[in-house]
Each structure stands twice: as structure tokens, then as C-alpha cells.
Amino acid sequence: MTVNPVYKQGWTMDDIHWSLFDPSRVHPTLLAAVKAAALVEYNAPDYVTYLKKVFADAGPGTLAALEQWGKEEAQHGRALGRWAELADPAFRLEDAFARFRRGYTPAHFTPAQDGSVRGSRRGEMIARCVVESGTSSYYSAIRDASGEPVLREIAGRIAADEYRHYKLFYDILHAQSEPDLGFWRKLWIAIGRVRESDDDELAYSYYCANVPPEKEATTPYDRKKYSHLAGQASMTVYHRHHVQKLVQMVIKVVGADPHGWLANLAGAVLWRRLSAKSA
Numbered sequence: 001m002t003v004n005p006v007y008k009q010g011w012t013m014d015d016i017h018w019s020l021f022d023p024s025r026v027h028p029t030l031l032a033a034v035k036a037a038a039l040v041e042y043n044a045p046d047y048v049t050y051l052k053k054v055f056a057d058a059g060p061g062t063l064a065a066l067e068q069w070g071k072e073e074a075q076h077g078r079a080l081g082r083w084a085e086l087a088d089p090a091f092r093l094e095d096a097f098a099r100f101r102r103g104y105t106p107a108h109f110t111p112a113q114d115g116s117v118r119g120s121r122r123g124e125m126i127a128r129c130v131v132e133s134g135t136s137s138y139y140s141a142i143r144d145a146s147g148e149p150v151l152r153e154i155a156g157r158i159a160a161d162e163y164r165h166y167k168l169f170y171d172i173l174h175a176q177s178e179p180d181l182g183f184w185r186k187l188w189i190a191i192g193r194v195r196e197s198d199d200d201e202l203a204y205s206y207y208c209a210n211v212p213p214e215k216e217a218t219t220p221y222d223r224k225k226y227s228h229l230a231g232q233a234s235m236t237v238y239h240r241h242h243v244q245k246l247v248q249m250v251i252k253v254v255g256a257d258p259h260g261w262l263a264n265l266a267g268a269v270l271w272r273r274l275s276a277k278s279a
């Protein structure tokens, strides 16, 4: 397939206006959420390795786009991590990331995994679009919630990248020669990927980012507890319209009307679920 050659990140770490950083405007809950997000973003190279296996014979255009995508995600991690280091000099991105890596390796990132864990390339791209819908809306929400100007800038730049990633994976999805999946199958894959956000990735990244190593012994990891704390921190930034946008992007991928009844229903259900989780 051919991938749009204009697919390229428009910023580097040096473009961020770091000198505008205002420590008096750092909100502690948002800081905790940003530290955790930095670790997840920074872990992208594993995902590139996995996707390149799934798309091994997809042609150089797709493989180059996947490489570029992974670099952009890692840069998101670096930017968020550097901001967190400014806001909390005790935080070290590399140290927290090393702990996260030691304790978190999902099955599909192990060398033994061959082919897509979603059952097909189309399934894989639907799952990717769900993640990019989530990150695009999440960083938009952080941008809108942050009173700290540098975080606002970083989150705005990242949100734009995530939206572009969504479009990239959407294009790759529709370029596959595999037969299209049925509506219910697509919906099932999308819902499955949303539900996976309950796994260790978000909970454990929150733990490694916010519990310093010297407190590990007295404050051990507990998935339920840290999943709840991570959810609570994320929900401080979300408004209903951010969640609706997320749902519309996902609904478009499964082939339904982003402004139809299903989108309205799913938006209401997801909002209730997120609100309940963080209560």
C-alpha cells in the first residue's frame, strides 16, 4: 500500500517553550497523571517491533510509517517526562521507565508472539484506532485542564499527533486486501480494546511513576488500587465533550454513524462508566 508521505511530526523537543514553565501552576493530580502517561508513551518501541511483525510483508511505505509513528510516541514520552522532571525534581523518567519495563511485558510484546493478537491486520488497526482515539481525547483534555502553560503546549502538540496517528491507522485499515470484518466483529474488537485499559499498563505505569523505589517495600503494587488512582487522576481532566469525541472516532472506525444513536448511547455509557470508576 502507499502511505501518505506527508505523514510527519511537525515538532521537536527544542520547539517547546520550556522557559515559560511556571511551577506555581502545577497541579499535583495532573502531575501524577502526566508521569504515568510518560512511561506508557515511552514504551512505544516494543509496539513498533510487534506491529512490524504483523505487517512484515506490507511494503516499505507501511513499515516506514510504523517506524515514524513509534518515534513520535517515544518523543511524547520524552516531552511529558521532561515536563514532569521540571515539576518534580525527584522524578526521573529513565529510572521510573526502567522499573516499569521490568514489571510490565504484555504477551503480545514477547518474541514468541507471531501475527496479530487481534486475529487479523484489520483487527489490529481497529485496536490501534481505538487507542489513538483515547490518547487524542485525553491529551486534548489535559491541554484544556492545565493552567501550566508548558504542559498546555505539550499536550496540545501531542493531541494533534494522536489525531494524525488515528488517521494513519484508519488509512492502513482500509488499505488491507483482507476481507472487511462484519460490523459486530469490529465493534467487539473495539470494545475489547477499550476494556483492556483495565489491565496492568495504566495501573502499573501510575505506580512506577508515583511510588518512589524506596517506598516499594512498604507500598506494594496492587492493580485494583492503582487502576482506581490512575482512573481518578485521568478523570479530573475529562469533560463530557472529550469523551463524546473519543466515542465518535471509535464509532467511525467500526463503520457506524459518528453522530447517530449508537454514538450517543456509547458516549453516555462510557461517561457513566468512567465517572463511576473514578468516584
Ligand SMILES: [Fe+2]
Pocket: 041, 072, 073, 076, 135, 158, 162
Ligand atoms: Fe502518544
Ligand SMILES: [Fe+2]
Pocket: 073, 132, 135, 161, 162, 165
Ligand atoms: Fe499516538
